[in-house]
Amino acid sequence: QKEVEQDPGPLSVPEGAIVSLNCTYSNSAFQYFMWYRQYSRKGPELLMYTYSSGNKEDGRFTAQVDKSSKYISLFIRDSQPSDSATYLCAMRGGGFKTIFGAGTRLFVKA
Amino acid sequence: EPEVTQTPSHQVTQMGQEVILRCVPISNHLYFYWYRQILGQKVEFLVSFYNNEISEKSEIFDDQFSVERPDGSNFTLKIRSTKLEDSAMYFCATEGARGAVGETQYFGPGTRLLVL
Numbered sequence: 001q002k003e004v005e006q007d008p009g010p011l012s013v014p015e016g017a018i019v020s021l022n023c024t025y026s027n028s029a030f031q032y033f034m035w036y037r038q039y040s041r042k043g044p045e046l047l048m049y050t051y052s053s054g055n056k057e058d059g060r061f062t063a064q065v066d067k068s069s070k071y072i073s074l075f076i077r078d079s080q081p082s083d084s085a086t087y088l089c090a091m092r093g094g095g096f097k098t099i100f101g102a103g104t105r106l107f108v109k110a
Numbered sequence: 111e112p113e114v115t116q117t118p119s120h121q122v123t124q125m126g127q128e129v130i131l132r133c134v135p136i137s138n139h140l141y142f143y144w145y146r147q148i149l150g151q152k153v154e155f156l157v158s159f160y161n162n163e164i165s166e167k168s169e170i171f172d173d174q175f176s177v178e179r180p181d182g183s184n185f186t187l188k189i190r191s192t193k194l195e196d197s198a199m200y201f202c203a204t205e206g207a208r209g210a211v212g213e214t215q216y217f218g219p220g221t222r223l224l225v226l
Contacts, residue, residue: 034214043114043201043217044153088153096141096158096166098215103152 003027006089006101015110019076023089023101026070030091030099033065035074038086038103047087048074079108112136114218116202122224126191131221133185133202141205142185143215144177146170146198153201159185192225199223 006023013019021035032051036044048063050056050072056063062075072091076083089101115134123129135142144156157167159177174190185204189196199222203215 032214036217041199041220041222043219046214046216049214090153096143096160097155097168098143099155100153 004089004091004099004101007104008102010105010107012107012109013079015079015081015108017079017108019074019079019083019106019108021074021076021087021089021104021106023072023091024070025072025091025099027091027093027099028067028070029093031094032092033063033072034090034098035061035063036088036090036100038088040086044088044090079106081108081110084108114202114204114216116200116218116221118221119219120222120224122226123192125194125225129189129192129223131187131189131200131202131223133187133204133218134183135185135202135204136206136216139204139206139216141165141215142177142179143203143205144187145201145203145217147201147220148198156187189223192223194225197223197225 004025035048038044050063050065053065053067060077064073084107086103086105088103090098092098117132142159145153147153155168157171158165176188179185199220201220202218205215
């Protein structure tokens with residue numbers, strides 16, 4: 001079983017839709033959970049950062065962590081064409097190594 | 111907004127040659143990382159560096175790789191004898207205070223390395 005599983009998509013939605021992106025993981029030691037956005041041939045850009053379980057909201061973005069199910073989600077409300085990118089989940093425990101998911105490619109159609 | 115910078119943006123080299131990739135971290139950051147992303151694949155951790163020493167490394171980071179912070183500002187990744195399979199995008203990331211609320215790693219734009 002992979003440490004972090006993420007559906008690569010692609011996921012195509014109309015403008016204004018609510019987007020749900022998810023990752024599952026197997027390592028119960030993970031404590032820090034991140035979502036990055038990556039445009040083609042660019043570096044990952046931090047979107048959301050959550051420590052342990054719970055929800056966090058920032059503008060149109062909401063991150064959820066359910067440690068009991070080893071499941072994390074990112075919701076994007078009122079999606080825009082500019083949200084079209086690859087979304088990477090990432091996580092780590094108390095050490096230094098961050099494990100990334102494969103990334104989900106999102107297309108938001110105008 | 112402060113950002114991580116990397117040079118060069120692109121590097122083409124012959125197999126067996128040495129390359130040095132450079133990163134300028136965000137000024138008050140203390141923790142430094144290198145990652146690589148082979149085209150079409152996921153971002154992979156290579157190494158972390160704190161207090162002038164390696165704090166953790168992956169199985170990818172073998173003896174042909176080394177890191178240093180030669181002048182207190184730049185953070186470098188050296189690949190001693192490049193192989194075809196080293197062709198990838200290499201990202202530097204830096205972090206302020208680990209575990210602090212809202213703190214995590216900020217990535218540079220990457221160096222695209224092509225080994226011929």
